[in-house]
Amino acid sequence: MKKNNLILLLFVIIMIVSNTGCTSNKSNKQVLIADTLKTEIVKTIKIEKVQISRTIDYTSTLAAFKEVHLGPSSPGRIEKINVEVSNRVDQGQVLVQMDRTQLQQAKINMMSLETDFNRLEELKKTESIADQQYDQLKARYEIAKSSYEFLLENTQLKAPFNGIISGKYFEDGEIYSGSPVPLIGKPAVLSIVQINSLKAQVNISSTYFPLVALGMKADIISDLYPDKTFKGEIFRIYPTIDNATKTFVVEIKIQNDNLKLRPGMFAKIRINFGEGSALMVPSIALIKQTGTNDMYAFINENNIAIRKLIKPGSIINDNTEIIEGLNVGDELIVVGQNKLENKTPIKISK
Numbered sequence: 001m002k003k004n005n006l007i008l009l010l011f012v013i014i015m016i017v018s019n020t021g022c023t024s025n026k027s028n029k030q031v032l033i034a035d036t037l038k039t040e041i042v043k044t045i046k047i048e049k050v051q052i053s054r055t056i057d058y059t060s061t062l063a064a065f066k067e068v069h070l071g072p073s074s075p076g077r078i079e080k081i082n083v084e085v086s087n088r089v090d091q092g093q094v095l096v097q098m099d100r101t102q103l104q105q106a107k108i109n110m111m112s113l114e115t116d117f118n119r120l121e122e123l124k125k126t127e128s129i130a131d132q133q134y135d136q137l138k139a140r141y142e143i144a145k146s147s148y149e150f151l152l153e154n155t156q157l158k159a160p161f162n163g164i165i166s167g168k169y170f171e172d173g174e175i176y177s178g179s180p181v182p183l184i185g186k187p188a189v190l191s192i193v194q195i196n197s198l199k200a201q202v203n204i205s206s207t208y209f210p211l212v213a214l215g216m217k218a219d220i221i222s223d224l225y226p227d228k229t230f231k232g233e234i235f236r237i238y239p240t241i242d243n244a245t246k247t248f249v250v251e252i253k254i255q256n257d258n259l260k261l262r263p264g265m266f267a268k269i270r271i272n273f274g275e276g277s278a279l280m281v282p283s284i285a286l287i288k289q290t291g292t293n294d295m296y297a298f299i300n301e302n303n304i305a306i307r308k309l310i311k312p313g314s315i316i317n318d319n320t321e322i323i324e325g326l327n328v329g330d331e332l333i334v335v336g337q338n339k340l341e342n343k344t345p346i347k348i349s350k
Contacts, residue, residue, distance in 0.1 A: 039345040042336035044300050047326055050280050054211070054273035056314050060200040064263045065253065066161055069188035072098055072154040075178045078170050078189065085168050089159040089192065096157035096189050098176070103151045110144040117141040159192060167191035198254040198261055200232070202269050203247040207313065207323055211273045212237060218252050219270040222261060231255055232269070278313070279322040285334045286312065286320060298340050300331040300348065307342040 077099040083089060117137055123129040169181045170189050178187050200220070204212065214237065220230040232254040241248045252269060254261065261267070286295050295312055298305045310325030326332065333340070340346070 039347050040305070040336055040339050041349050042298075042300075042305070042333045042340070042346045043349050044331045044333050045282075047279055047281060047322075047328055047330045047332050049277045049328055051275060052278050052280065052314075052316060052321070054208075054276050054278075054314065056208075056271055056273065058202040058204070058269045058271070060202050060252075060267060060269050062198045062200055062254070062261055062263055062265045062267055064166075064193035064195050065197040065199050066163065066194040067166070067263075068160055068192050069167075069181075069184060069186045070095065070157045070160075070190045070192060071178070071188040072096075072157065072176060073150075074154065075176055076102075078172060078174050078176055080172055081168065081170065081189065083165050083168075083190070085165050087165045089163060089165060091159055091161050093159045094156050095159055095165075095192075098155045098157070100155055103148070103155045106144070106148040106151050110141070110148040113137070113141040113144045157189065161192075161194055162196075163192045163194040165190055166193045193263065195259060195261075195263060196256055198256050198263065199235075200252045200254060200267065200269055201249055202252065202271075203242075203245065203249055204271075205313070205323075206241045206246045206248060208273055209241070209248060211276075212250060216271065220252075220254050220261075221268040221270065222265060224265070225260060228260075230261060234271075279326060279328065280316065280319040281322055281326070281332055282334050283315065283318055283320045285332055285337060286310065287337060297326065298333040298337045299326070300333060300346060303346055303348070305333060305337075305340045305342070305344045305346050307340075 078096065079099050080097040081095070082093075082097070083095050089095060120129055120134050120137055124134050167184065167188070168190055169183070170176060176189055180187050184191065212234065214234055216234045218232040218234065220232050222228075222230070232252045234250050235253040236251040238249040281297070286297050288295055294309060296307055296309050298307055300306075308325045311323045313321030313323045315321070333346070335349070336346075
């Protein structure tokens with residue numbers, strides 16, 4: 001009898017514990033559901049288009065407007081280099097004199113054939129020579145003349161433009177082999193640059209492609225001269241848009257008559273694309289997705305927070321231009337957005 005009573009008592013205890021556990025699980029589930037449906041209090045603004053001045057800053061490394069690495073077309077001994085690094089040179093000036101042995105031989109051969117050809121010219125006038133003989137000598141003379149002119153051009157290296165010598169890689173008497181110079185990766189005896197004008201390349205978002213035009217002005221600012229602004233203009237627009245970055249390249253010519261700027265300097269390039277309308281929103285409303293470059297924002301749709309992936313444009317003061325992802329009239333959440341997930345219930349605070 002006592003044994004039966006003990007079994008009954010244990011059964012009652014088990015039932016009580018079991019019911020308590022079930023009640024606890026139900027309570028926890030209700031708490032989780034309540035937390036999931038928790039309404040967040042936020043503030044919003046209506047998105048509108050505003051007029052802005054599209055002045056955008058880019059960064060670039062300045063380069064010489066022209067740069068040429070001079071070298072003869074064939075190997076040979078360098079007879080004389082007439083310039084040193086940093087020397088100014090004029091277009092057409094003889095910079096390097098190569099060995100003239102082959103040139104002299106070619107000149108003698110050409111002059112000999114020229115004499116013979118002139119004699120045949122006189123005989124040709126009186127029809128005292130066969131056409132075939134005349135044509136053969138004429139061909140030999142023209143080949144000899146071309147060979148001499150080729151050697152003359154490559155025996156004397158002349159400056160192709162007004163500039164400054166930026167590199168000298170050989171000394172008088174050395175043999176030019178035609179192998180690339182390690183410093184520049186190209187075969188050369190000298191390098192010459194034109195720096196009274198410089199150029200800079202910038203990558204511009206494809207959204208501005210319709211606004212860019214040849215001759216468009218730009219301001220160039222260097223940290224070395226914080227109180228001075230240099231002038232430039234777009235002189236080349238690349239015809240293709242990079243598929244990965246969605247940008248295109250423009251080249252800007254920079255006037256540098258006083259030679260204060262030099263190739264290799266870092267500079268800020270400021271381009272004014274003129275007035276225009278744009279969707280501008282407070283930058284604080286935008287959220288960067290962790291681990292990526294993606295930006296998103298939340299808008300209110302019937303008191304539900306909807307997450308929108310956006311593409312930002314230029315930043316002006318505390319506002320950011322929205323190129324894609326939001327529309328005029330959207331109710332953008334500007335306070336409380338950091339606590340939201342997609343489709344979180346919200347309440348608008350006045």
